[in-house]
Amino acid sequence: MRLYGPTLRAARIALETEDGKRAEVVFPGLVVSPTGMVMVAVSDELMSYPRGYFRTFELIRPGEDGRPEPARLIATNDLFNLLFVEPQPPAASQPFVAFNDAVEVPDAAQPLICIGLLDRSLGYRPTFEIGRVGAAIGSDEFTISGLPTDATGTLLLSADGRVVGVSRPSTLTTPEDFLADIGPSGGGFIVQPRGTRASAVAPAVEFAVRERCDRPEPWIGVAGLQVAPAEVCEAFGLERDIVAIIVGATVDNYPAAKAGIRAKDFIIGFDGSPLRRGATEDETLTLWTRSVRQKRVGDEAVVDIWRDRKRQAFTLQLTESPLSDTKAPRAFNAVLGLAVRDLVFRDRFERRLDPSVRGVVVAHLVQSGPAETAELREGDVVQRIDERSITDVGSFRRIVEEKLAEKPSDLVFSVLRGRSQQVILRVELHAGRGDGP
Known part of the structure; x- marks a missing residue:
């Protein structure tokens, strides 16, 4: 495991809201390019903040008494909750982790090696721990059991040392809690074997390193989505336990409308797979969004629609999602x-x-x-x-x-x-x- 120790970093992020509220948070990171670019897995709350709230970035190497290295934000990836931060000036030749050999997450109870950082009170020292894929959280997140609560995980490896994923910090409840906190201090180890497994993260990392900008998010052009209740599915000729999403509206000149999808259609499948059900309606919609965003702008996709008590397949080409309010000037x-x-x-x-x-x-x-x-x-x-x-x-x-x-x-x-x-x-x-x- 000596290969991975030099690739660990702590990323310190200074936040400031427009009205002067300030906070400093620290998340673990992993070097993913020879220039020292660090991939940082962050919380949902941080990703929901306007990009203008990110004021300064610093990178801290383990074992160097927390001495910071100036850095800047290069790219973000909203699907995987990742920030890509590069030291200033960039490194000349830095050991890094490549995701080319990424594999799927092992089955439940299989051992994992967690290469992470102990928290700031312990000087961000590296930790190498053995854990196991634990209980499911919702429908596509899994805990990693058997790890100490004072370690914040970054890189997850299979027993033979191959990359299987990146741990994600546990979610805080509100933005106010986030501003009041000083960052994750350990625990909350999560791996997403279907939502953000290593094989899906790899293209996102490759894009950020190569293009040095945000990866365009694909979209089909539907809005006002709702999960169909079991009784509604049954009334329209579907099985009660099927996962179906009702289209509220399609957007003119976007792929869904061009392909012939209409408001009140039921989406029941995407690219040959049925939709997955989450623990809540919101999570079911999130799983749908993730399935679309794991493809790339320009890719073709097949959307299975239930209309007039018949299944119909619509082929469309994904386009770039419009600018979001968090990235707007x-x-x-x-x-x-x-x-x-x-x-x-x-x-x-x-x-x-x-x-x-x-x-x-x-x-x-x-x-x-x-x-x-x-x-x-x-x-x-x-x-x-x-x-x-x-x-x-x-x-x-x-x-x-x-x-x-x-x-x-x-x-x-x-x-x-x-x-x-x-x-x-x-x-x-x-x-x-x-x-x-």
Whole structure:
């Protein structure tokens, strides 16, 4: 196991929200390229944060008294909850782990070797532990039993030393808990043999190392999905215990609509396999999303549909998913006490906004700040400030800066609320704070 020891890192991430809340978290990482790029498995909460919250990155080598090495974020992978971080400057020739020989996770109770890091209080020392594939969590996550609670796992190997997966930190309950925490201190060892098994992670790692950017996420262009209850399946001629997802809507000019899939169709299979049932409806929908995202943009896929009491197969070509709100450009203004972001596809589709609608979405309000006091709401679309049109985050920054330079006592916001409600709000500025954004 000497090969893997030099590839371990601790990644220290400094977070800061728009209104100044700060936190520092540490996650284990694994070197995956000769330049020293580190793959870091992180929690769901961290991946749900806007990318602008990630302020600084540092990498810590085990056994060097926690001395940090400056780093920067190269890419993210939302499907596998991975960040790819590279030291600055990049290394010249760094030992790394290749996933080319990745194999499937062994069956339950089979032994695993966990190559990880002890927590910060113990100096991030390497640990080599023997564990076993344990009890299932939900439908596609498994615990790793027999490991000490003060070790945070990173790399999981089969008994013969081949890569079988990457452990994932246990999930925290709320973003507030996440900000209050100092990062995972051990326990919560999870491997996902079907959702994020090593053979599926390998292409994601290869893409990040080669392209040095986020891997495009594939999409078929359906929305408003719901898991069909057993009685509904039975009423439409399906077996009660089948997993079926009802299509709420298809998006024009995207693969599903082009292939002929319609609203109210039942999705019952994908690429020759039936859908899998999760412990909850949300988990079932997550499993569906994962099955799509494990393919690549441009791949062909076959979606099995139940319509008119018959199974029909639709072949389509996956396209790139639209920009998400977490990756949309954002801006924060301390004087106004609000953060805004660009409109994204999901805003327009779910609210049925006309393509001509322009503006920025209120993403965050500082408690008791001028914007919240004026009764702006998260989700409002700011379209004008003092009759000057706002088209995107760039124009918002420029116009607010110019208006505040005039030291006004208030600003008038014209916002779109919901789908069509136009609201005019007067934002009164605190005395002495009109000196800049």
